[in-house]
Amino acid sequence: MNAIIKKENGIVFTPEWVVNFMVDELLNNQEIKGDETILDAGCGEGVFATIAAQKFSKLTGKKIKNVIEENIYFTDISEEYVEKTKQNLQKLSNSKITKFNAITDDFCFHDFNKKFSFIIGNPPYVRIQNLNGRKEKLQKSYISASSGSVDLYFCFFEQALKLLNNNGKIAFITPNSHFYSAAGKNLRDLLLPHLIKIINFDHFQVFKDVTAYTAISFLQKEETDNFLYAGNFKNDFNNIKYKKISALNMRPHRWEFFDEKYLDNIVALNKKYSTLNEIAEIHYGIATLKDNIYIFSPKKKDKEFYYFNNFKIEKDLCVPIIKASTYKGEAQNLFLIFPYKYEKIIPKNIFQKNYPKAYEYFLYHQDTLAMRDKGGGKNYEEFYAFGRNQGLKTSFGKKIITSTMNLKPHFYVVEDEEMSFYAGYCIKPKNNTDIYELCEVLNSNLMEKYINSVSKSYRGGYKSYAKSFLKDFVHPQFYKSQPVLF
Numbered sequence: 092m093n094a095i096i097k098k099e100n101g102i103v104f105t106p107e108w109v110v111n112f113m114v115d116e117l118l119n120n121q122e123i124k125g126d127e128t129i130l131d132a133g134c135g136e137g138v139f140a141t142i143a144a145q146k147f148s149k150l151t152g153k154k155i156k157n158v159i160e161e162n163i164y165f166t167d168i169s170e171e172y173v174e175k176t177k178q179n180l181q182k183l184s185n186s187k188i189t190k191f192n193a194i195t196d197d198f199c200f201h202d203f204n205k206k207f208s209f210i211i212g213n214p215p216y217v218r219i220q221n222l223n224g225r226k227e228k229l230q231k232s233y234i235s236a237s238s239g240s241v242d243l244y245f246c247f248f249e250q251a252l253k254l255l256n257n258n259g260k261i262a263f264i265t266p267n268s269h270f271y272s273a274a275g276k277n278l279r280d281l282l283l284p285h286l287i288k289i290i291n292f293d294h295f296q297v298f299k300d301v302t303a304y305t306a307i308s309f310l311q312k313e314e315t316d317n318f319l320y321a322g323n324f325k326n327d328f329n330n331i332k333y334k335k336i337s338a339l340n341m342r343p344h345r346w347e348f349f350d351e352k353y354l355d356n357i358v359a360l361n362k363k364y365s366t367l368n369e370i371a372e373i374h375y376g377i378a379t380l381k382d383n384i385y386i387f388s389p390k391k392k393d394k395e396f397y398y399f400n401n402f403k404i405e406k407d408l409c410v411p412i413i414k415a416s417t418y419k420g421e422a423q424n425l426f427l428i429f430p431y432k433y434e435k436i437i438p439k440n441i442f443q444k445n446y447p448k449a450y451e452y453f454l455y456h457q458d459t460l461a462m463r464d465k466g467g468g469k470n471y472e473e474f475y476a477f478g479r480n481q482g483l484k485t486s487f488g489k490k491i492i493t494s495t496m497n498l499k500p501h502f503y504v505v506e507d508e509e510m511s512f513y514a515g516y517c518i519k520p521k522n523n524t525d526i527y528e529l530c531e532v533l534n535s536n537l538m539e540k541y542i543n544s545v546s547k548s549y550r551g552g553y554k555s556y557a558k559s560f561l562k563d564f565v566h567p568q569f570y571k572s573q574p575v576l577f
């Protein structure tokens with residue numbers, strides 16, 4: 092199978108230990124009569140179908156051949172995989188299987204003409220923009236895919252919910268990005284009333300060879316008001332610590348998995364105190380989209396120029412800058428070439444005349460600069476403009492800065508008003524809030540706890556400190572209104 096098909100069909104195989112757990116959870120917690128139907132959606136080589144067949148046969152005492160012929164269904168868009176699944180199922184049985192319930196078709200558009208008791212699998216993870224030719228059809232047919240940067244696995248969830256019979260259940264392992272993403276909104280609305288359980292692997296990597304932040308979701312056709320949630324899960328199945336979460340407490344714009352106790356705390360804080368967003372401004376840093384051209388560490392300098400890589404740049408055109416993602420409070424000796432005046436790009440004729448050396452430098456890199464934004468760099472106002480206009484004003488001035496990802500809260504006050512920053516966020520207190528007191532609060536245990544419970548996880552234990560999370564942080568020092576001082 093070639094690499095393009097592999098990518099377009101989101102082909103990644105699930106390890107058996109995960110499949111064993113998912114099938115056990117589905118089948119063991121309920122009365123099994125023997126006539127249930129189990130559908131492996133996007134079967135690949137059939138790891139879900141084979142494990143389900145074995146476990147179902149054990150539970151019911153039915154012969155494996157009969158289970159495969161009567162209870163197990165499987166579907167894949169690829170003929171090759173459907174055949175492979177047939178072979179793998181046949182290997183389980185000594186006698187010849189005479190009938191497979193195999194469907195070689197697109198799961199999202201096949202007319203199944205029947206409902207299922209259990210739907211299991213690891214749906215393909217494919218960004219909709221990579222689905223040549225199928226994008227519009229999916230967007231039209233699936234509410235979960237109708238807006239934004241959605242993924243094929245969204246449609247698998249939606250289709251699976253439609254295909255369940257009244258007592259039916261789903262177990263899917265998928266990326267967890269729809270818990271938080273803007274594009275996941277419609278899918279979240281669809282799933283929430285049916286959720287039974289989520290086991291979130293967070294940054295733990297389940298698959299060999301691919302980086303994917305995943306979770307197992309269990310759903311049922313019947314509506315529910317609450318579900319169980321386990322976060323930061325690795326592989327210690329005997330020791331899963333669930334929180335009970337009420338669906339009522341889930342906010343539609345992002346799922347935060349607060350247990351009820353923590354939520355009571357936050358609600359109480361929220362009533363009394365302001366959010367960070369109310370007492371401070373939060374801004375992105377500079378985004379050039381080609382930092383190694385705009386940002387440099389000078390080898391030497393004189394009155395007029397900075398020198399680096401055999402180039403010299405007019406000092407007047409440069410500002411000191413901090414890389415927030417690596418900043419630990421110490422000087423970094425970094426400078427940004429800043430071709431702007433009053434937040435407007437300096438026009439070419441003036442730039443060339445006043446800063447001939449910098450102009451020469453940018454000309455040398457013109458082709459690389461044009462490649463920014465996938466070639467859209469060619470259409471920038473001037474070819475030496477930054478990739479984004481953010482932070483042209485707000486990155487300067489007294490501020491607190493932080494990286495977009497941290498192991499623990501790392502916020503630093505930057506006093507130098509001329510200093511800009513990139514690769515992070517800055518926080519600037521409004522009113523008369525003291526910047527050092529605010530910084531202390533941002534570095535508090537409460538912030539760490541808050542981020543741990545609401546934010547996204549990345550490899551190595553890193554947590555997202557994105558603005559979308561930071562803005563709702565509440566602390567008892569954020570008074571609703573400033574205390575009267577006389």
Ligand SMILES: C[S@@+](CC[C@H](N)C(=O)[O-])C[C@H]1O[C@@H](n2cnc3c(N)ncnc32)[C@H](O)[C@@H]1O
Binds near residue numbers: 100104167
């Ligand atoms: C992530 S892999 C999982 C394979 C297997 N279930 C496992 O867990 O090892 C996704 C599978 O879905 C199949 N697939 C991709 N798009 C599909 C579609 N629209 N309909 C049905 N199957 C599809 C791929 O061929 C691939 O086998």
